[in-house]
Amino acid sequence: MKIKVLGPGCANCVNLEKVAKQAASELGIDATFEKVTDYAEIAAYGIMRTPGLVVDEQVVLSGRVPTARQVKELLAPRVG
């Protein structure tokens, strides 16, 4: 699974990455993480509020930092 955290490096983006990593490890998912900090690249995903979370090139969340449980709910159906 490829997980991208979109954001210019603000506190929220750091938090989102931390939460997403925790969720992935709790689910036992083998995921690679990538940070996307370039604004053109972020906007190209259709995201207008940072931070954003992209799983296998699908935007699953934007504009807020979720809890690890919420991220697990987002990730679980995409495993496999």
Place this chain on the structure above:
Amino acid sequence: MTTTATPGARRKSLQRWGGLALAAVLWWVLYLVNQPFWDWLVGSVIGLDLSGRLGSGVHFFLYDTVKIVLLLAGIIFLVTVLRSFMSVERTRALLGGKREGVGNVLAAGLGVVTPFCSCSAVPAFIGFVASGIPLGVTMSFLIASPLVNEVAIALLLGLFGVGPTLMYVGAGLVIAIVAGYIIGRLKLERFVEPFVFETKLRGQVIDSTTDLTWDDRIQMGIEEVSSILRKIWPYLLVGIGLGAVIHGWAPEDFFATYAGADNPFAVLIAVLVGVPLYSNAAGILPLVEALHTKGLPMGTLLAFMMATVALSLPELILLRRVLKPKLIAIFVSVTALGIIAVGYLFNAVL
């Protein structure tokens, strides 16, 4: 809302609305006892003279801190819950295909009601412009959003009443509409970084607000209150502290003499001081309140506050990623001129 009213769901619903009603009553009681409580504590228990310098300064600080925190908590909660029905994505969809003029008016109005943080100004700017929304219309949105903000509305309403609040909202909307329209007419697209127009929007748009329950929206309101209060409390304390000093110690006619209604440069100076000053409405309004009691006219004070909240250096530095310096300069000048004009207008008619 739930369509199938199972006993469990009904109990949850009762808990939710009952809790909210209880919180509202508690809020109202605290708001009512605030002044008598500090009158009693500062005046009778500590024994300070409430009309003296120290007594009135201390009383102002304590009373104002509680009042402003209450007002902020109440109004930010309400606004956040109401705004949870809007989103930047929906706003962009509404603005799509609108001409300039109508577009500017709509964009300014949506700038007020859309939940939006200027930290997202850059991706939103790219998202708007790359999807074909005219530059001037986009700017109307970006100007209105910080200029007419919920913190300022909460405090103006509580400290000055409905009249000045409506004036502020109306003035903010007009400035955003006109400034955006002028920027659009000037055909400044060449001063936008070219990559913005080349950005291809490929991701599907997700609107994170469509499937929220009432519990989610209330939770968002509570989180927003705590996050805003945590962010602004230093500004708030400095602002109220300065206000208290002015309140207790500044000579009665000091500010009125130098910056009163008969000084033609007062508004101009207020705006020039306000633009580089980086604070938010929570830090500025206690100061504005204290200066108002010292005889400064409302137009000058509103202009000062608008200049401080609408144009901030950190946001301009962020916008530099997408706008060339010349366009940033024009954006700042047009907005500042609008604020100055509004200040003079209010001083003249009030």
